[in-house]
Amino acid sequence: MSDVTSTADAPRSPGRPRSVRADEAIVQATLDLLAEGNSIEALSIEAIAARAGVGKATIYRRWSGKDALLLDALRTLKGTPPEPAGHSVRDDLVLLVGAVGHNVDPRAAKIMPCLVPEVNRSPDHYQLYQTIIEPRRRLMRDVLRRGVASGELRADLDIDLAMALLSGPMVLQRVLRWHPELDDRILPERIVDGVLEGLRAR
Incomplete structure (x- = not known):
């Protein structure tokens, strides 16, 4: 592009x-x-x-x-990503996971699902998407690396896989409304707590 x-x-x-x-x-x-x-x-x-x-x-x-x-x-549609406080890996992950799929503009509910097939069809549009999402991904990557460095998370943690495990359920729920009975207000905490069970240092 x-x-x-x-x-x-x-x-x-x-x-x-x-x-x-x-x-x-x-x-x-x-x-x-x-x-x-x-x-x-x-x-x-x-x-x-x-x-x-x-x-x-x-x-x-x-x-x-x-x-x-x-x-x-x-x-503009997505707004400014939240800035982790840096005190707690869990709290920072809850903050960032809660921002996944969240947009400050109500038009996003109509725009984002329509962009998915275009991103998949076009290498240029895929690159556009990556340009938008990478700063948000970098924030989560930094939090996970901090957790590894402090000994809170496993030393052999696959950072990119962990990000996919944390972000995937929120994207599925917010973009596709996958399960109507999942409470969006507490879902970020439930996802983070569930995934952290496998990421924490033993």
């Missing part, structure tokens, strides 16, 4: 200052169109510009292309 890096923070030449209101309108228009069922392939800069009430040039002054804009829009 050639243009997944956002140009939103790129240095700007002197001239008319960019409008934060226009930036927000463009991002919101992108999310609205996705929520209405438009696929990534079908989504066009022309349609986004028309919905946002701006010209195409306004978008291209801010983002290098559609993929860069999508990256910022989907980051």
Whole structure:
């Protein structure tokens, strides 16, 4: 993917200052169109510009292309990942597992399930997804490594497998609503406590 890096923070030449209101309108228009069922392939800069009430040039002054804009829009959809306190491996894992599949924007319930097949079909869209999710994965990786270093977790722990064991059930429940009787409010604690039984140092 050639243009997944956002140009939103790129240095700007002197001239008319960019409008934060226009930036927000463009991002919101992108999310609205996705929520209405438009696929990534079908989504066009022309349609986004028309919905946002701006010209195409306004978008291209801010983002290098559609993929860069999508990256910022989907980051907005998910919000800022939580920051572990660093006092308790268990508490930090509960915090991070609770953030898996959680989005601050209600449109995510319509957008995210529709993106799954597109991510599976397209290497470029898969890379876009990885770009968004890797910072969150890194937070969990750091917590697990801290647990290994402190002796709380097994020295031979497979970090990536442990992350999959912790994250998988939350993705299944929140994206696919797999089991209606599972209480989403306490599920992160139940997952972490269950998985930690196998991860703790003996």
